[in-house]
Amino acid sequence: MNGHSRFPQQSSHSAVGTGEPLKTEFTLFTEGDELYAAMARSIRAATHRVFLASYILAADEVGTVLLNELMRQSRRGLDVRVHVDALGSSSCLPLRHRRQLRAAGVRLQRFHRWSWRQPMRYNRRDHRKLLVVDGQTAYLGGFNIHREGSQRFYGLTRWRDAHACFGGILAAEAEALFDAFWCGHPDGDPLKSNEGDSRIVPNTTRRCRIQLRCTIKDQLVTASKSIWLVTPYFVPDRGLRRQLIFAARRGVDVCILTTEKTDSAPAQWAARAFYGELIENGVRIFEYTPRFLHSKVLLVDDIWGSIGTANFDYRSLFINYELTLISRSRQLISQLRETFLDDLKNSHEITLVDWKHRGFINGIYDVFGRFLRKWL
Template sequence: MWPGDESFGLFTEGDSLYAAMQAAIRAAEREVVLESYIFADDEVGRALADVLAERARSGIDVRVHLDAAGSLFWASRDLDRFLRDSGVTLRWFHRWHWSRPLRYNQRNHRKLLVVDRRQAFLGGFNIHRENSRRHYGERRWRDTHVAMTGDLATQAQAAFEALWQRCLWRALPQAHSSSAVVLPNKTADCAHRLRCVFAAMFASAQHHIELTTPYFVPDGWTQQALGQAAERGVSVRLLVPRKSDVAPIRWIARRIYARLQCRGVRVFGYHTRLLHAKTVTIDGDWVSVGTANLDYRSLFVNHELNLCARNRTLASALTTQFETDLADAEEFTTTWPRQRTMARVLAPVAWAARRWL
């Protein structure tokens, strides 16, 4: 942890993150809350489940909120039963029901752990072996998480409670510091808060914008903010997967990249591993780390949670990681090979369905 009013720790390897999370849970004295989009019944998930179960059996209040769609093919009834039988309060977010089919599209995409309202972990890492070098090897997913203490942990707990209690539009506690805040994308004063914050951050940039996201299908307002930043001389660099694992996003993305490149944005395709990190740095000063992708689903549909902070130490660490990632990436040129006919035909369809991707 780096010292300060709110201490931060940065994780880019799953094994070290999971070890830190387990250690924090073992040290819990009163309460543990966790939410995750994916909680797999594998080596990583079982190890964390064992620690959660042990603390629940010892009398600690342990609550776990998992997304039904995200964990559909990863979790199991055995894992569900084990947690409940151990005293863990487990809740599934938006299980499928024929009477309310549309709500299944809105998902809890957040990955958050808060222990005793004093320590929190937030970012892109799901709970599965694909993030572990020990269990998955060199092809493990590339992701980023941040650990926080102090007032930010209290804010993270409040965000968990709001979704757990289904009081989504109540006002969250005010931050004591003006330099850092934990932000859900749906707040009492704005239904798409993160989109507004990102646009404001891009508009305020004077020198550099470094953005990493696995899925880049932003709305027109966000595209405009990035393009305008590049046109006024800001160095805007975007790191995305060289080839998205979601075919419709591949069909759409090329057009968006080309449009931004014409305005001066540089786009790099990461090719070594599956890219899953979601980070932003502005002028080596402002940062955002969290669960939100730069796409319609994260900005307008899902429940997301991001740390937005003004912290040069954290920004420096993220910039260093960004440069490291660029060494495993290739810059996309403005001259693209012609798309296959099917991709050209389906791209407008995919754009129309962008809220469902």
């Protein structure tokens, strides 16, 4: 399968004088090298403003290319803003690189730096990965900006991920959400003008502190055919676990694809602690084996899909700030489905026999995982 695929989507807005719906083109990226090259081209083509948010923005072989493009555009007089998470980018975006950005005129913010006056806020991170150029082109998904996403620089063990590029009203919506966050309004609501079959959903808004979770739950409750979930950190709360089990019991194909290789052993302990309960009730669980799977995708009944920055865990649904693209586009869902099935071929199903023979030590890890699940 190619690293990216192009396909159109119907928008709710009409072409002037024709009454025909405008088409918004989506691009799905599953290879970091192709994504980073496309992002660099979009930044290079900008004429007014470039907004970039990333949990991890590393000044390495991958990040330096984009940082140079950002500084070049800022020197040309464009409005260039970069919003990074203070914790996520703490060690990979050193002070000297931050000074270079600011010297070039780039406006840089670091979200929730450590403060002795407000120590608890340090636990709430900005986990978004978003690039918006001129309010017309946006990139959103699971890829951070670092060498781990690149086959060229990290090799065959690069992280497996997914990212979407889109334009139109969705790009304008993404820019509005970035600007609200930048101005200190992290619970900003999406634009009300978007009434099409795609929208961008923050996990928290002024009207609902758990909006993304509620949206996911509604889809799980109404699923009649299939629920296919891809997430590197599978630590659902009790309510979502129950909905997955209820769906499996009523005959829905509930399939969870997570990762065997991980960058967080405690998070994997927490995930595996619930395998037995889910498998016994008909939920099928697969672990992707070739490399670290970092994608965040949900498909329901082949008619509803999501791709974004949120994992299926407490931190993404209740604590951190996230953005998720939700769509009923047939073409987008078809491509996400194809990618899911490709990854499934390189995965190992966890059976009840596997679970029951996992060993005493793993049972101890389960206990720790359950205890830590809300903090991972």
